Every structure is written in structure tokens, then in C-alpha cells.
Amino acid sequence: MKYVRTINSTYSFDLQDDLYLFNPTVYHLEVEKMFELAEKFINLKTDKPQLFYIWGHAYEFESNMTSYEKIEELFKLISNRDDIFYCTNKE
Numbered sequence: 077m078k079y080v081r082t083i084n085s086t087y088s089f090d091l092q093d094d095l096y097l098f099n100p101t102v103y104h105l106e107v108e109k110m111f112e113l114a115e116k117f118i119n120l121k122t123d124k125p126q127l128f129y130i131w132g133h134a135y136e137f138e139s140n141m142t143s144y145e146k147i148e149e150l151f152k153l154i155s156n157r158d159d160i161f162y163c164t165n166k167e
Contacts, residue, residue, distance in 0.1 A: 079165035081131060085109075089117060089126035104132035107146050114154055128154075 081098045085106065092098055102110045110130060117128040130150075137144040154160065 081129070081165070083131065085131075087113060089113075089120070089128055091125055091127055100129040100131035101127065102130055104130050104147055105136065105143060107143070110146075110150060111153075114150055118154055118157065118160075 080096065081100050083103070084099045085102045086099045087102060087109065089101065102113050104110060113128065117126070120126055130147075132143075132147075137147070155162075
């Protein structure tokens with residue numbers, strides 16, 4: 077299996093041990109929770125690696141324009157930061 081994840085939101089930034097049952101931080105349609113977690117994530121003060129993993133499907137944006145606008149707003153909030161490493165599932 078490659079690039080797998082569950083759909084069980086942890087609402088946590090802790091790294092996980094079992095990469096075959098990889099749980100994301102939050103679902104992109106949980107808008108309020110996603111923004112709450114994003115604020116916490118960008119304000120973290122820690123020396124240990126942390127992960128903010130948002131999951132969702134591209135087709136969900138087609139039927140929910142509000143969701144697309146919110147994810148764009150979120151990306152503006154968390155983008156262009158030197159203290160965040162941005163990556164894909166493969167990475």
C-alpha cells in the first residue's frame with residue numbers, strides 16, 4: 077500500500093507510529109475545527125516534529141464552493157512560513 081490514511085481525525089499534531097493505519101489531523105469539511113487547529117499549529121512552540129494533516133477529496137470542492145473558499149483561506153493563513161515543511165502524501 078502507498079499513500080494511505082484512515083478517515084479518523086485525531087485533532088492532534090503528534091507523529092504516529094503505525095503508518096498503515098495513518099490517521100489525519102482533521103477533515104477539510106470540519107471547517108471550524110480545521111481553523112482552530114491551524115491557529116494552534118502555526119503558534120506551536122516545540123522542538124519535536126509535529127504534523128498537521130488535512131484530508132479530503134477534490135470532488136467535494138465541486139459540490140461545495142464554500143468549502144473551496146475556506147480551504148483557500150486556510151492555505152493563505154498557513155502558507156509561506158519558514159518553520160513549516162509542506163509536503164504531499166508521497167513525501
